[in-house]
Amino acid sequence: MVLTREEQTEILIIGGGPGGLACARMLAENGKQVLLIERKPVIGPKVCAGGITWSGLLQHVPETLIEKSFPVQHIYTRQQHVRVKEKQPVVATVNREKTGQWMAEKAREAGVKIYPDTHALKINNEQVVVRHGTDTKTIGYKHLVGADGANSLVRRYLGLKTTMSGVGLNCMLPIQRHDMEWHLLPHLFNYGYAWIFPHKESISIGAYADKTAISTKQLKRNFIIWAQSRGITIPADQIRAGLVNYDYQGYAFDNNWLVGEAAGLASGLTGEGIYPAIISGQAVAQKILDPTYPAHELARMIKKQQKHHKVIHYAQRAPALCSLLMNLLVFLLRVKILDFRMLEMAD
């Protein structure tokens, strides 16, 4: 498929991540004309640990996409090591490229026109200027969906600032491990954490922290030190960094829409963003199809995000109590007063 110099579409979606693809598929399945552009040459790859949760997505993803699933979570603080065991796997891992390819295939089957290697440069008068290969083209639209992630062009076009965000570091290493590990270590990651998420033939090892709590440079140093303490050497040139935008300020702006991280819909506490991207993508599609659609699932998720904000707020106000709070959280998980699902973005 080749873009014409001046393309026109009913709905233009910028960004081929889980939010954009979920939105595109639902619109096309309901008879809408949808064009989706993605700046990368391949749909799917993303700096991400690939963790999906049971209440969120695990039940809805085909088994062939699941790399490993974990009924037991190992949570560490400096003082405790807790195993949280559930009947169902609480978290599983997926490969982002394969998941993206599968979602793109479903969207194409529904009739979405997908253009990879197409970078949105400028938005002006219901038209987007794009670079497609070496050519510059324009695409006119009736509805514009910004599904373009944490550094969203559409969000900036709408004049929304992003002040609440986190930074995640990820490294995929060809190592075999069996346990899913979460490490809550305030002296290294403040109220963030580090993780080891086993995949089929590799692990995702990484760290996440709020941008206001710790600089990216320091986070990287602490991550390498911590990994060394787990017996893993991280090649510095293999660390990939990504922003996590949790500064939600709305998703509907006349005929402009925001989904996923472009809308600031990730958890500031855990960095979970795949489920929120899909739920908000589908909700925006429903709203375009029927402006009276109530979007209850999205509303519940936004409430959950607010709860995660509250925990961040307390941790920011009392940094000295951070370690105490984390140990309390882990203790409550151990004695089952708190459910691990409280940390998920889904209900």
Ligand SMILES: Cc1cc2nc3c(=O)[nH]c(=O)nc-3n(C[C@H](O)[C@H](O)[C@H](O)COP(=O)(O)OP(=O)(O)OC[C@H]3O[C@@H](n4cnc5c(N)ncnc54)[C@H](O)[C@@H]3O)c2cc1C
């Ligand atoms: C280190 C790290 C680990 C993470 N681990 C997890 C995890 O285990 N589980 C989880 O649920 N979440 C995780 N996340 C968060 C998760 O990856 C994101 O929240 C999720 O991918 C958001 O989906 P999205 O569709 O909103 O945006 P994205 O997946 O970021 O997709 C946006 C797409 O838009 C494209 N794009 C951007 N600008 C343009 C443009 N101008 N023109 C054309 N295309 C454009 C990008 O190339 C990208 O493909 C992690 C994040 C980081 C940084």
